Amino acid sequence: MTSPNDVRLQVLHTVRILGYAGNAAVCERAGIPPAQVDEALLDAQAAGQVVWSQFDDDGGWSLTEAGKTLGEVLLAEELDRAGARVEVEAVMAEFESLNRQVTSACTRWQLAEMGMAEQAISLAETVEELARAGEAWAALERQLVAHLPRFDGYCDRFSAALGRARTDPSWVTATDRESAHRIWFELHEDLLATLGRSR
Structure with missing residues (x-):
């Protein structure tokens, strides 16, 4: 209970x-x-x-x-009870580069949708770039889940959103559903909160 x-x-x-x-x-x-x-x-x-x-x-x-x-x-x-502070801090350090990758890809896609991108980027290219970040996150998630089970599921949810995005671009950054960007944003907030940090 x-x-x-x-x-x-x-x-x-x-x-x-x-x-x-x-x-x-x-x-x-x-x-x-x-x-x-x-x-x-x-x-x-x-x-x-x-x-x-x-x-x-x-x-x-x-x-x-x-x-x-x-x-x-x-x-x-x-x-502290889980004895996982060092582990989470190490994961966060690796996450930062992935976060820049995801944020950049989402921003470029949003600009492309508005016709404001300096360089054209396709939906397929955007999804593939996000998928690479998701694959890298998968290993980090496994490390976290061994100590803090509540981190389980981000990778699967992110992959599911990308699967839908391949045929419906709204699943990349929409705020009215579990889009790839929204899930990643929640993951980032989860890590920050766990370490007592702010954006």
Whole structure:
């Protein structure tokens, strides 16, 4: 059974990773039953750690500075219990070059879509470049998962998005779905949060 402290950590961390999300999205991503997520979010709201915002028919939670600070404290404790700080720092160091590669590829593709690119780049070239970064990440993910299982799945989700992008370019950078760029952004935020860093 998941302890209340583990639920609190997972819920706060999931809200940070997603940036803005409703209860159902937090449940799905955190893998925690709805009743526990609902209770944790209401407790966090009462403590000033999350806030609910409503835009027309769309509502979601986001972290406050207090929630971000508490989340980083809980993540630091998790990292120390796992004895994985050195491992995560080493992975982060290697991730930085992959992040530049992915960010550059996505930016060039967005400029190409808007007709503003200095040099033409095709969808196939973009997907292949992103796939190379994904393959390199796969090995790093395996290292992390051995210590922190919650990192499992980023590689598979990224690959799935790229598979869809081969025939539908919106899966490269769209914000309304689990596009390759969105998944990579969440991965980057996960690593930063785990190490108590900001962008």
